Amino acid sequence: MRIGVVADASCDLPPEFYRDHGIDILPVVIRIGEQHLVDVRDPQATLRFYAEQLADKGVDAETQPLPAEAIYTRFFERIVPAYDYVFCITAMASRSPMFENATKASFAILADCKPARAAAGIAGPFALRIVDSKNLFSGAGVLVAEAAKLARAGAHPHDIRRRLDELRENICGYMVPGDLYYIRNRGIKKGERSVGLISYAIGSALDIKPVILCYRGETQPVAKVRNYERAVERMFEHVARQIDHGIDTGHVCVSYGGDPDYIDQLPGYPALAAAAQRNNIEILRSLMSATAAVNVGAGCVAVAYGGELRSFGE
Template structure:
């Protein structure tokens, strides 16, 4: 059976990984003033656009995900002929309408797939499953990487579906933003009051950085640490502990709101990489999507992994 995997462009996985594993991208369009950028996970283009626009006006940007009609067209024009079963993994439905758009499109796809599929010489049924990863950015990549691993191991769609739902519920995403003023400005633009002016001003004045945790679609602070680099080092060391305790999947995903050399120079990174190598964990690193950087600011770091117990201890 030919199994396809689809993700939206907020899913932080390296472009070469996406291409090598035949993963289809639902691009998210970013509009800032008169400039428009369709995010296809091209890291070089993302960094160029970032330098040109996001620093000045990113908080005002509009992000436009694929709508139901666009998703339907992508499937009927291409995917129903290329695959027999497709898993479409989206950013948390609590943070974006992409999941709902894909769900809406799925009904029309399943009603209309027979004609284009027969035209391509396939008489067998087509099926798809929309999966809410319940997470964001690098942490979205964990269930997607597990889908690739299971598909390549020859697992059937029923087993993959069950496993993806299990992994999504246990995927832990951790983020450390650099600029709380930016985060607050962006939150206000979107009508999200989770970052108040007083906390942003106080945090910036004292150089306090929150560690934000996302699991099962819920995001909130779990620690406050003075200084970005000390916060990152504590998060990296915490992740090393989780790796040594045993992850639920052999994958760790990281994304960074800038060139990856900047992330690799952060304290604790070398220990994290060594722990992954020692325990057979694949470390997937990517430049954060433009959608992610628009929403959380330049220089933010996200770490994602699947684990049963992941209570952060600073």
């Protein structure tokens, strides 16, 4: 059986991981004034977006996930002929319409796939599972990477489904924004209220940065730290301790809103890398998507793993 994995463009994984595991991408359209950028996780296009367009805070940028009709078309062009069972994993439904749109499209896809496959000479049924990752960015990456690894290992679709349903309830995603402006004024459009008006004013004046937890479809600040570098360091050190305690995935996802080579220089990252090496955990490092950047801004750092949620700092 040919098992495929599809992820929306906000899911942060390295481009080589997408390529090597044959993961297809559901694009997200970014509207920038009168211009439109289609986010398909092209690293060069994303870096140009960070450098040339994101810096202007006055730009009214918005993200527009694919409508159901476009998802239907993309599946019949690229997915239905290539696979027999597909897992389509999206960003948390409480922050993005992609899950709802993909779910709507799935009914029509499943209704129409049999005659289309028969006409193409493809025998056997087609199955599709739409999965709300209940997380964002690197957190969604943890779930997509798990699905792709299991598919490559030849796991049965029902075993993959059970594993994803279990894992998505236990993905701990953390992020530190580089600029509170985006969390306050743009992220709020997606329901992100981790930084209120008073917190924004005080945080901007005193350089206080929140460490935001993404977990089970919700986001909340778990710490407020003076200075961006110290906040990032505390976040990485916390995840390093979780790795030493024991996590439930063989990988940790890290993404950065800028050149991913800069991750090596981030405070606290050496401790994370050392813990991962001690415990034989793979670190999947990537450039944070342009879609994410519209909502959290440049310089945001995110890290996620699958495992037990413990109090921040433990």
